[in-house]
Amino acid sequence: MKFQVNALIEFIGNTPPRCIERILYIDPHGQNLVRINIFDRKALPIWQPVLELEQAFEIKDIHILEQDPLKQLHLPEDSIPELHRRHRDRAWEIIKSLVQDEQGNPRVAVFIRQERGRLVALRTQETTASRKTIYAYLRQYWQNGQTKNTLLPGYDRCGGRGKERKGGQQKLGRPSALARIDGDANGIVVDDQIKKCFERGIKLFYENKQRLPLTKAFQRTLETYFNRGYELQDGVLIPILPPASELPTFRQFQYWYSKHQDLERATKARLTEKRFNLSYRPILGNATQMAFGPGSIFQIDATVADIYLVSAVNPGRIIGRPVLYIVVDVFSRVVTGFSVGLEGPSWLGAMLALENVNANKVAFCAEHGITITEEEWPVHHLPKEIVADRGELEGYNADQIVNGLGINVSNTAPYRAEWKAIVERNFRLVNDQALHWIPGAVYLRRERGEKDYRLDACLNLAQFRSLLIRLFLFHNRFHELKDYKQGEDMRKDQVELYPLDLWNWGLRNRAGQLRKIDQEIVRLNLLPEAEASVTEKGIIFRQHQYDSQIARDEQWYLQARSHGRWKIKVAYDPRRLDVIYLRLENGKQLEPCFLHPNEITYQNCNWYEILDQDELERQKEPARRSRRQQAEAVLDAQIASLVEPAQQAVLAERQGQTRSAAVDGILENRAREREIERKTGAWQLESSSESTEIKQPDETDTQAGYIPPPRNIELLRELDKELKRNE
Numbered sequence: 001m002k003f004q005v006n007a008l009i010e011f012i013g014n015t016p017p018r019c020i021e022r023i024l025y026i027d028p029h030g031q032n033l034v035r036i037n038i039f040d041r042k043a044l045p046i047w048q049p050v051l052e053l054e055q056a057f058e059i060k061d062i063h064i065l066e067q068d069p070l071k072q073l074h075l076p077e078d079s080i081p082e083l084h085r086r087h088r089d090r091a092w093e094i095i096k097s098l099v100q101d102e103q104g105n106p107r108v109a110v111f112i113r114q115e116r117g118r119l120v121a122l123r124t125q126e127t128t129a130s131r132k133t134i135y136a137y138l139r140q141y142w143q144n145g146q147t148k149n150t151l152l153p154g155y156d157r158c159g160g161r162g163k164e165r166k167g168g169q170q171k172l173g174r175p176s177a178l179a180r181i182d183g184d185a186n187g188i189v190v191d192d193q194i195k196k197c198f199e200r201g202i203k204l205f206y207e208n209k210q211r212l213p214l215t216k217a218f219q220r221t222l223e224t225y226f227n228r229g230y231e232l233q234d235g236v237l238i239p240i241l242p243p244a245s246e247l248p249t250f251r252q253f254q255y256w257y258s259k260h261q262d263l264e265r266a267t268k269a270r271l272t273e274k275r276f277n278l279s280y281r282p283i284l285g286n287a288t289q290m291a292f293g294p295g296s297i298f299q300i301d302a303t304v305a306d307i308y309l310v311s312a313v314n315p316g317r318i319i320g321r322p323v324l325y326i327v328v329d330v331f332s333r334v335v336t337g338f339s340v341g342l343e344g345p346s347w348l349g350a351m352l353a354l355e356n357v358n359a360n361k362v363a364f365c366a367e368h369g370i371t372i373t374e375e376e377w378p379v380h381h382l383p384k385e386i387v388a389d390r391g392e393l394e395g396y397n398a399d400q401i402v403n404g405l406g407i408n409v410s411n412t413a414p415y416r417a418e419w420k421a422i423v424e425r426n427f428r429l430v431n432d433q434a435l436h437w438i439p440g441a442v443y444l445r446r447e448r449g450e451k452d453y454r455l456d457a458c459l460n461l462a463q464f465r466s467l468l469i470r471l472f473l474f475h476n477r478f479h480e481l482k483d484y485k486q487g488e489d490m491r492k493d494q495v496e497l498y499p500l501d502l503w504n505w506g507l508r509n510r511a512g513q514l515r516k517i518d519q520e521i522v523r524l525n526l527l528p529e530a531e532a533s534v535t536e537k538g539i540i541f542r543q544h545q546y547d548s549q550i551a552r553d554e555q556w557y558l559q560a561r562s563h564g565r566w567k568i569k570v571a572y573d574p575r576r577l578d579v580i581y582l583r584l585e586n587g588k589q590l591e592p593c594f595l596h597p598n599e600i601t602y603q604n605c606n607w608y609e610i611l612d613q614d615e616l617e618r619q620k621e622p623a624r625r626s627r628r629q630q631a632e633a634v635l636d637a638q639i640a641s642l643v644e645p646a647q648q649a650v651l652a653e654r655q656g657q658t659r660s661a662a663v664d665g666i667l668e669n670r671a672r673e674r675e676i677e678r679k680t681g682a683w684q685l686e687s688s689s690e691s692t693e694i695k696q697p698d699e700t701d702t703q704a705g706y707i708p709p710p711r712n713i714e715l716l717r718e719l720d721k722e723l724k725r726n727e
Contacts, residue, residue, distance in 0.1 A: 003033060003050060006145055008065040011056075020065065024142055025106055026050070034111045038143040045111045045142065068145070084152050091137045091151040094129045099141060110138070190252050197225040198248075198256050206257075207266050218253045291331035293510025294503050298336060298357070298383040300327045302349055305340075306442040308457035309464055318457050321442070322464060325353035329383070331510075332502035333481055335472040336379045340465050348574045350388070351526045354401075358382050358522045368466045376473060378503070381514035382407060382522070405517060405525050438467075476500045524590060527571035529583065534568055536561035538596055541570060541580055545596040548582060667717075 003023055011019040024045055025034040033050055037043040056062045080088075098110050098119055109115040120134050129137075137151060144150030188194070201221025205212055212220070226247055227239035241247065291297045305324045311317040319342065327337040337357030341349050356364065361377035385408040386401070401407050440457030459467065481497040495505045507514075532541035534556050539546040551557065560566070571590065572580045582591040654662055 003053065008038070008068060009035065009053070009062050010065055011062050012060065022143065022145070024146065025108065025111055027108075036139075036142050041139075043139065043143070044113075044116075047111070080149075080152065087153045088148065088151045091140075092148050094123070094127050094134060095137045095141060095151075098123060098134075098138065099146070188246060188248055190248055190256065194248055195256060197221065198253055199260075201225060201253075202257060202261075207270060209270070211270050214254060214257070215250060218250050221253070222247060291329075293513050294329055294331050294334070294506040295381060295383045295513035295515070297330040297385045297387055298327050299330055299387045300325065300350060300353060301389060302326075305464075307438060307459070307464070308440040308442070308454045309459055309461060310440075310457050312460040312462060315458070315460070318454055322461065323349055324468075325349045327353050327357050327386075329379075329499075329503065330387075331506055332499050333479075333484075334379060334476050334499040334503045336381075336383075338468060338472065340461060340468065342461070343574075346574075347528050351528070354382075354386075355519075355522060355526055358517060358519060365469055368462070368469055370466065370469055372473065377476065381516050384408065384513045384515070385410060401525065405522065406515065476503075524571075527573060527581065529569055529571050531567045532570045532580070532593075533565050534560050535565045539568070539570075539580075539582075539593050541572070541593075544577070544599055546580060546593040547596050548591060548593040550582070550584075550591050551593075 003026060005023055005026060007023045009021050009023065011021070020038050021035040022038050023033055023035050027033070031050055032047055033053070034045045034047055036045050053062065057064075077085075099107060101107055110119055120131055120138075123129070123134055124131050141150055190198075198221065201217060201224065204224070205220040206214060206217035222241055223239045227241055229240050230237040231240055232238075302323055302325045304321050306321070308321055309319050311319050322340050322342060325339045326335060328334070329336050337353050337355075337359070339349050339352035339356055341352065343349060358380060360380045362372055362374055365372045365377070382405060387410045401409055438459065440459065441453065476499045479499060481499065481502075484497045484502075486495065486497070489509065490502075490505065493505065493509075495501055530541070532539050532546070534551065536557050537545060538557065539548060539551060569583045570580045570593070571583055578595045580593045582593060583589075584591055
């Protein structure tokens, strides 16, 4: 066995455990060596024959350590504080002549006990250091590895860092100014009972949604757990606290909390878990690792662009800020599609962005007056998976994308925007590279008196789309991805870290994720779906009437009237109200249904306008209800003013009358009342022609009583009465 200087030997035999010694010197003949225990504070060098150690090694009484437990002492020079370097240099100057000769070789005499004492005594006369100090420096030098840096001070190991101090009768810590003046200990010792009160106070008053500051939580803790009782003042229980010298201090409370707090638990308790995940959660992952190649995962998201636009028809009219959707390939960071509109974040914007992903970009750019080649934007494919944020790609819309287009849809958890950080980053790039320098851009820090930036707006929607096309073309070709994590195969091929270079490399080496589908099929499956009703009046969708030729040919309306209405699935474009599409043959065929002529007033509207109108009508409903309720109140009061006097009059007439007598003679009463009504309600017509004198009955006839001729109807009534009597 070949031993080496500074090697560490652990003795395993009958010696106490963890006995580790360092070899300080081996004589030129290799027969004897010097060793020292590295953990014994009173250890000194010991001579031993090499043969004995070799024999101990053979029988496994010792073994050589590969790891030095004191290796942390060997620090780079630039990382050592100036104060520590001065201490090291002073100690080295004291022992240098003891451990090295003029040529830098080890001095063997210092390892010999009699010579060492004489040399140390001589050195104490030459320097101001004491014998104890010199021995301490020598022991530190030998035990730690015999280098100059082993003499560095161990200030970092002072003070019992990380160890909780146990208090006795005397309060720990520096005395306060008051304690130094009056000589009394100001404050109390924090024992286990007080620590339990601290813990309860933290949970009750600090780690909750009230978000009290730590000082206020400390005050509430004192009031709750350290009061001497309560005093009733104006009907309110007031806690009575002891003097401050008998209470723990806020510094003690703060110190205890800083040592025992669970930062994650406290943050979640004071905020919410969603907020913690968004703003405080450790960020250890990398989205690129989930994408094998181009088309593995696309991320989609929307934002309100930081710019105001004007109308294309009338540039003097400001139309507000547009809604921007961006779709990005996770593997390459290529912008694969986008859409710009005025509707809020909705399925329509996502639908247009996904349609643009599958569109031929050469033709798309040509529509906006921009000429490009296929190589400049070679993206006209659908991905294997889309990551969104639960907004637009949930429910039927996501099901149709999965079932109709074969794309997996993953939605992030609420308030977890960092899960689609790649597309979120592109919004910032749009703002930094273009929007913030264009007239009409939003400036969040607007000083009072400055010009309203909205008045500077000058771009319309078409011009803004053209600007974004040029920006995304620049991004795909020239935006360097400095933080991109390359794979070993990428580094081997020396791939340039630009989105389009990564895309093209991925197509050559990691293909198979992209999907090409006919544009009409994509549009068919992107249209949102709903249910309509087939009725005898036509196809009713959202309270609007539609007509279809296939419904007429197959007599749907007649069947609905004969056997009852039924539901049918329809697809619709939110931008058009005049046409919807019947989904027939399990969605494989679309049959158009056109707005009925009865609905011609809605011909030029879209569904957003209709929904806005419906919302306005709902907002007017409380006013209508108030108007109707007030009118009913007036009507009820008027009815009561007629009914109540009539009831009083009837009750007055029926005093002492039985129920049977009250209902007897209804027919006679009716006949008399009818005659009175005829006389009072008969029309008296005036004629312009010469009036004809009507003979009035004379007094003798009146006195005798005038009897009109009998009528047939009266005879029938008398006959009916006679029949009832006979029964």
